[in-house]
Amino acid sequence: MDPHDFDRRELLARACHGFGGLAALPLLGRTTGRGEPHHAPRARAVIFLYMDGGPSQMDTFDPKPRLQRDDGKPFPLKKAPTQFNDDGNLLASPWTFRPGGECGTPVSDLFPGVRAQMDKIAVVRSMTADFSEHTNANYFLHTGHGLQGRPSMGAWVDYGLGCASRDLPAFVVLNGGLIPPGGLDCFHSGFLPATHQASVLRGGDEPVPNVRPREARAGEQKEKLDLLRRLDAAVSERLGRPDAIESAIQNHELAARMQLAVPELTSLSGESAATRRLYGLDDEYEPTRSYGRQCLLARRLVERGVRFIELTCPSVGTDRWDQHSDLKVHHERNARAVDRPIAALLVDLASRGLLDETLVVWAGEFGRTPFAQGRDGRDHDPFGFSIWLAGGGIRGGEVFGATDEFGYRAVSGEVDVHDLHATMLHLLGIDHKKLTFRFGGRDVRLTDVYGELIRPILAT
Amino acid sequence: MLRSSSLASLASVATLAASVVAQAGPPPTVHEKxxxxxPPxxxxxxxxxxxxxxREPIDRFVRARLAAEGLAPAPPAAPATWLRRVSFDLCGLPPAPDELAAFAADPSxxxxxxxxxxxxxSPAYGEHMARRWMDLVRxxxxxxxxxxxxILGAWRYRDWLIDAFDRDLPYDRFVVEQLAGDLLDDPRRDPVTGxxxxxxxxxxxxxxxxxxxxxxxxxAASDRIDNRIDVASKAFLGLTLACARCHDHKFDPxxxxxxxxxxxxxxxxxxxTRVLEPANSRVAxxxxxxxxxxxxxAAGIAPPAPAGDGTTPLSLRDGDRVVADAAHRDADAWHRDGSALENARVxxxxxxxxxxxxxxxxxPFPGAVVHSGLREAREVGTLATASFTxxxxxxxxxxxxxxxxVNVVVDGFRAIRAPIWGSLRxxxxxxAPVWLRVDLERAQGRRxxxxxxxxxAPDPADPLHEDAWDPRGWFALSCAVLSAREEPPPLAEAPAEARVVAGEAIAAALAARDRAAAALPLPVFVTTLAEGDPVDEAVHVRGKHLELGEVVPxxxxxxLGGAPLDGLGSGRLAFARRIASAEHPLTARVMVNRVWQQMFGRGLVASADNFGELGDEPSHGELLDWLALRFLADGWSVKALLRRIALSETYALASRHDDPAAAATAERIDPQDVLLSRARVRRLPGEAIRDAMLVVSGRxxxxxxGPSVPVHLRAFDAARGRPAQSGPLDGDGRRSVYLQVLRNHLxxxxxxxxxxxxxxxxxxxSTSNVPAQALALLNDPFAIEQAALFARRVTAxxxxxxxxxxxxxxRAAFARTPSTTELTAARGYLGDAPDAARWAAFAHVLFNVKDFVFLE
Known part of the structure; x- marks a missing residue:
């Protein structure tokens, strides 16, 4: 890439998006992101509910009667090597499926809350990924590439659309406690300017690194900032007010505003008791309260113009959705943590009229095998698993694609992560083939050279 | 004749089929060069x-171009501005106040x-240059x-870089050592450590x-090698060779x-895992x-006899295949490192x-072995057998x-861990001799x-610090057999019994040997390249490693002519020498351009890692060529090149035109300052910002x-593989180049x-502008701590x-004196008798002033 071609027209274009956009400009970076959509968007924000570790499709959104019947029998299909190489016989789902909503999409008892919202949701039962290892699969899910170093989907969205918030970054990760394998690089800007990397918000009194002023005395930082303004003005004047200095000064102003905006954002005291209850902030299970808070924050971020919000999973004390053993106990814990808050998020967004313009995506990095690992676990299965989408531009009540009789491989409507990315960008008004960044001699895309829209789940 | 790689032999039918398809397809597009x-x-x-x-050709090229475009150069920068600029550009550190005073007195x-x-x-030079190069090798x-x-011994490579830049190792040699330093007859010993x-x-x-x-x-192997190709071709050649992984390069030939x-x-x-011993350890x-x-x-046993050439007396069954045999003379070609393995095949x-x-x-170990503990266990050695499928x-x-x-290294995979591959280690x-058994069911067809x-701790992925390693290990390898059977083949020899010998003479001789072993210097361990068994690779059709096309020598x-690579083994050394030759059209240009970029913030070719079609055209092509040829004439001396650029008038220009008309013209014709009529205002890299804080604070x-300072972990660093302990907040005051770089905890x-x-x-x-920068300068405990030290040092x-x-x-922070406006503002903030906290707060504000992080 060539970070030196500072495009002034670009600067002006982005300046229209408000102060945040202006200050977030790379100083010398050529930005070929557009700052405006390619076509009319169906959604202006994404909430990505990342299910770390890989929830099991046969136990959540993809019922398999044959699997239930053949419990304990040998798996009769051709099988790829698994990560733990400890493959047992077919393992029936311990949960019952029931129809949800008016559409009747079947969902297991792991997700009673989400089940009631199925009219808002399109399930894709034929998602595939290229990797059986967490880290590669996480990079793949987030960046469309199995190795470290590529920009995350949220970074691409920020790059493509810019930020609509004056005080907050465009790409926010709400860290519920677990950072997925692959680390924070899942959320990084890769070769895009660092401007586009995620800001990771977590719980506690300092949700963003260094966002809390350290000055002991009230008003002290303000005095310092006043002095800084005067000294910076002198510097800029002396140098002839170069762009680089001016935008760095404005960046300090944005940082100062974030010091106020972030605590305002994370304080939930203004939310009604009903809302807090809806999200499960009163739940007796701590992980539910924790995830409920994240979901509520997600809505607040959408309200404030943040473009891409990703939620990581809360810690349920044992493992995330990665049940190599003891499927029953641990899938139940993970589901319990997220079910009520996710349902609440859909209800709340809808009641505020925000769901029409917010795309909600629920996905893990892969699914799990229909045959057991050991006695009572399931190994990784990237060959056919379930994800779902809801909200802006999505046809609710839909089910797309299918796996084989056991849920092992996608057999119809096979789609992959690139297709998901293409669809997400499309709903945001971006043509995934046109959103490019010159790096390493190529005009690189989030979707590489792949990606087809998953049209059957799109609303007309 | 080279053997085809496993990847090729794995599916010869597929190979055939693929080459038929390849022949039937359209001829590959040949791009114009x-x-x-x-060549330059x-x-x-x-x-x-x-x-x-x-006087200076650089200036003549630049000025002639400016004149041709109707641009006037800005006036020379103030002496202090030039001094600060050149100090950061060459060493990554601000000038000291006394250096500033001396130069102000005589800016001749x-x-x-x-x-x-x-x-x-200055020692700071090599450190600064090394950190820049570290970006190129990820x-x-x-x-x-x-x-x-x-990664075992990674920091030794960082030290290698610092040392190489320090001593101005000629760049051609610098390149050859990075691609094939293991194959050079003259290993260039460190003058101090040997x-x-x-x-x-x-x-x-x-x-x-x-x-x-x-x-x-x-x-995994193909991704690993792809990354190495990508790095080597971009870093040394400015080429995106990795673009040709799946198809012919879309833009370049x-x-x-x-x-x-x-x-x-x-x-x-x-x-x-290489064992590097100082030359003087020979004596010990x-x-x-x-x-x-x-x-x-004293013990009455004969010295071990060379193993000669034969075979270990195994009773092989159907389905047995010997893949390594210490009795056979082929074993002399195994990779061996360390004095423990001298004359060790006995x-x-x-x-x-x-x-x-x-x-x-x-x-006793009957039969032929390669033995690392014959003289004393404290001698260290590593051994790697020939490859087998x-x-x-x-x-x-x-x-x-x-x-x-013992590691069974499959397709170059050495970070061996459970699950799946635990038994490879x-x-x-x-x-006494025993049979180890390794289940390779999942590695069939691999090399x-x-x-x-x-x-x-021979494992490259071992978390132990090398100080904790115990050299008192030994091994003896007799043979290795691939087999369809779970039980090893019968061996014709009766095992010999261990026995004990005693007596005064024995005790004295043992004590003498113990003293000799205690005097052995501990060698250096580092992961390096070594020659394996040469293989030719088949084209992976559309980049898929299981779909193979023609085999390429x-x-x-x-x-560049596609000449075959002669010489030892795989030809890697010959390849390295071709890249590092004066005739290569890219190597010198690419490096000269990197050095130029370092000094001006923009290369003559702006896309420093891509000189191909999708890269940028050179802004001053003739100057680039002139510099490349000068670089060669100066014996590939990076220091000579930097010196020439640093002393040019072009480098010394101010960032502003004093004449408003000239400024307006420059802004109109050349807003990005590609033509170099004035200096660019540049933001310093993070390392220089941190180092500058440490310098002004005196810390x-x-x-x-030496080994890196452990990374300081913040509450946010929650990723996996988190070290048990955090490093110090201030990195012990060491320069940034010495801070540990952990991929999951950057x-x-x-x-x-x-x-x-x-x-x-x-x-x-990239040079971005994110709130995290301002927040770090405003609120990071490190900045606050260093500001307090800064204030204390100055007031003391x-x-x-x-x-x-x-x-x-x-003067310390910005290499200049405050203007009247600035002094007034500062006095307004500090008052007449500021206390230590007020001074510290003032110092902290100075870290946030844009002058601190920008270079004029």
């Missing part, structure tokens, strides 16, 4: 009128030259991925990310066969050998072990040893070799070299200021007089 493929042309620097710039051309010479001779000390295993340096150069290529427990080892020619070259090499090893001979005489060996009570235990399920290894580890814990290391790039510790301060993720070559960092030296203190702090 762009400018970068033609000698051009006479244009004549210019201004006598001040007539001679004084400038003296400054540049001082900076180039430097990291851990493998990333799920558990972030450490350690061979050249092999460490190859470590840079090996600093790639590694996958934890990959399911498909061939895929690089067919996909070029990619697989280089792939084969790199696939023929291996990463090994010889003394130990004498003491061991005396001990054997028959009927008997190790003499100190029982600790004045008696000696005799441990895994074509049956079980591997049986006949070996003895203690404190040693076994510990030896037996004095492998067996690696032995008689350290407690090792050769140079097609656009800086200028200790050089320093958030540096990341905020655009330090690249160590994934591939990044020759041009000068007392609390406000104007004097402000003046001193401005």
């Amino acid at each position: 762009g400018w970068c493929w033609t 042309r000698a051009v006479e620097p244009p004549a210019v009128d201004d006598p001040r710039v007539a 051309p001679a004084a400038r030259a003296a400054v540049v010479d001082r900076l180039l001779a 430097y990291a000390e851990s493998m990333g991925h799920e558990f972030d295993y450490p 350690i061979p340096l050249a092999p460490i150069g190859t470590t840079g290529l090996l600093l790639n990310e590694e996958k934890h427990s990959p399911i498909d080892l061939a895929q 690089i067919p996909t066969t070029d990619y697989y020619a280089v792939f084969g070259l790199l696939a023929s090499a291996r990463a090994v 090893h010889d003394a130990l050998a004498r003491a061991d001979r005396a001990l054997r005489e 028959r009927d060996a008997c190790a003499v072990v100190d029982a600790g009570d004045g008696t000696a235990r005799l441990l 895994i074509d049956r399920r079980w591997l049986h290894v006949r070996a003895a040893g203690r404190g040693a580890r 076994q510990e030896l814990a037996s004095d 492998a070799h067996i690696e032995f290391c008689d350290l407690t 090792h050769r140079d790039l097609t656009a 800086i510790d200028r200790t050089r070299f 320093d958030p301060f540096f990341l905020a200021f655009d330090a690249p993720i160590p994934a591939t070559t990044v020759g041009t960092r 030296e000068l007392g609390t007089d406000v104007p004097r203190g402000v003046d001193a702090m401005y």
Whole structure:
């Protein structure tokens, strides 16, 4: 890439998006992101509910009667090597499926809350990924590439659309406690300017690194900032007010505003008791309260113009959705943590009229095998698993694609992560083939050279 | 004749089918060669009128172009501005106040030259240059991925870089050592430690990310090598060779066969744990050998005899295949490192072990072995057998040893861990020969070799610090058999019994040998390249490693003639020498351009890592060529090149035109300052910002070299593989280049200021402007701590007089004095008698003033 071609027209274009956009400009970076959509968007924000570790499709959104019947029998299909190489016989789902909503999409008892919202949701039962290892699969899910170093989907969205918030970054990760394998690089800007990397918000009194002023005395930082303004003005004047200095000064102003905006954002005291209850902030299970808070924050971020919000999973004390053993106990814990808050998020967004313009995506990095690992676990299965989408531009009540009789491989409507990315960008008004960044001699895309829209789940 | 690689032999039918398809398909597009493929042309620097710039060809080229475009140069920068600029550009540190005062008193051309010479001779220079190069080799000390295993000896490569820049190692040699330093006859020993340096150069290529427990080892191998190709081609050649992985390069004249020619070259090499011993350790090893001979005489046993040429007497069954045999002369070609393995292929060996009570235990190993503990266990060595293709399920290894580890390295995969691959790594814990058994069911068709290391930590991914390693390990390898059977083949020999010998003479000889062993210097361990078994690679059709096309021999790039690579082994050394030759059209240009970029913030070719079609055209093509040829004429001296640029008038320009009309013209014609009519205002890299804080605070510790300072972990660093302990907040005051770089725990301060993720070559960092930067400067405890130290140091030296203190702090932080406006503002904030906290707060504000992080 060539970070030196500072495009002034670009600067002006982005300046229209408000102060945040202006200050977030790379100083010398050529930005070929557009700052405006390619076509009319169906959604202006994404909430990505990342299910770390890989929830099991046969136990959540993809019922398999044959699997239930053949419990304990040998798996009769051709099988790829698994990560733990400890493959047992077919393992029936311990949960019952029931129809949800008016559409009747079947969902297991792991997700009673989400089940009631199925009219808002399109399930894709034929998602595939290229990797059986967490880290590669996480990079793949987030960046469309199995190795470290590529920009995350949220970074691409920020790059493509810019930020609509004056005080907050465009790409926010709400860290519920677990950072997925692959680390924070899942959320990084890769070769895009660092401007586009995620800001990771977590719980506690300092949700963003260094966002809390350290000055002991009230008003002290303000005095310092006043002095800084005067000294910076002198510097800029002396140098002839170069762009680089001016935008760095404005960046300090944005940082100062974030010091106020972030605590305002994370304080939930203004939310009604009903809302807090809806999200499960009163739940007796701590992980539910924790995830409920994240979901509520997600809505607040959408309200404030943040473009891409990703939620990581809360810690349920044992493992995330990665049940190599003891499927029953641990899938139940993970589901319990997220079910009520996710349902609440859909209800709340809808009641505020925000769901029409917010795309909600629920996905893990892969699914799990229909045959057991050991006695009572399931190994990784990237060959056919379930994800779902809801909200802006999505046809609710839909089910797309299918796996084989056991849920092992996608057999119809096979789609992959690139297709998901293409669809997400499309709903945001971006043509995934046109959103490019010159790096390493190529005009690189989030979707590489792949990606087809998953049209059957799109609303007309 | 080279053997085809496993990847090719795996599916010969597929190969055939694929080549038929390839023949039937359309002929590959041959792209026209762009400018970068033609060697630099000698051009006479244009004549210019201004006598001040007539001396230096750089200035003549630049000025002539400015004149042609109707642009006037800005006036020269103020002396202090130039001094600050050149100090940061060459050393990454601000000038000291006394340097500033001296130069202000005499800013003559001679004084400038003296400054540049001082900076180039400064230890800070090598450190700064090394950190820049580290971006090109995606430097990291851990493998990333799920558990972030450490990379053995990565920091030694960082020290190698610093040393190489310090001593101005000619750039051609610098390149050769990084690609093939393991193959050079002259290993270039460190003058102080006597350690061979050249092999460490190859470590840079090996600093790639590694996958934890990959399911498909061939895929992991092909990704690993792809990354190395990407890094080597971008860093040295400014070419995006990796674009030709799946198809012919879309824009450059690089067919996909070029990619697989280089792939084969790199696939023929291996990463090994190398034992590097100082030259003077020879004396200690010889003394130990004498003491061991005396001990054997006292014990009445013959010295071990060379193994000669034969076979180990195995009763092979159907389905058995010997893949390594110490009895056979082929074993002399195994990769061996360390004095422990000198003359170590012997028959009927008997190790003499100190029982600790004045008696000696005799441990016989019948038959032929390669033995690392014959003289004394404290001698260290590593061994790697020849490669073989895994074509049956079980591997049986006949070996003895203690404190040693055996790794079966499949397709170059060395970060061996459970699940899946745990059995590829076994510990030896037996004095008598035993059979180790390795289940290779999931590695069928792959290439492998067996690696032995008689350290407690031979594994490149071991978390132990090397100080904690115990050299008292040893191993003895007899043979290895691939078999369809789970049980090893019967062996015709009766095992010999260990026995004990005692007596005064024995005790004395043991004590003498113990003294000799205690005097052995501990060698250096580092992961480097070594030659494996040469293989030619088949084209992976559309980049898929299981779909193979034509086999490509090792050769140079097609656009450069595609000459076969002769010489030793795989031809890697020959390849390195071709790249580092004066005739190569790219190598000198690419480096000259990097150096130019370092000094001006923008290369003459703006896309420093891509000189191909999709890269940028040179802004001053003739100057680039002139500099490249000058670089060659100066013996590839980077320092000479930097000196020339630093002393040019072009480098010394101010960032502003004083004449408004000239400023307006420049803004209109050349808003990005490509033509160099004025200096660019540049933001400093994160490392320089941090180092500058340490310098002005006085906290800086200028200790050089050595293991990295552990990374300071913040509450946010929650990723996997988190070290048990956090490093210090201030990194012990060491320069940023010495801070540990862990892939899963990259320093958030540096990341905020655009330090690249160590994934591939990044020759041009982006320069972004994110709130995280301002928040770090405003609220990070490190900045606050250093500001307090800064204030304390200044007030301790000068007392609390406000104007004097402000003046001193401005000089230290910005290399200038405050203007009246600034002084007034400062006095307004500080008042008449500020306390220590107020001074500290003021110092903290100065860290946030844009002058601190920008270079004019």
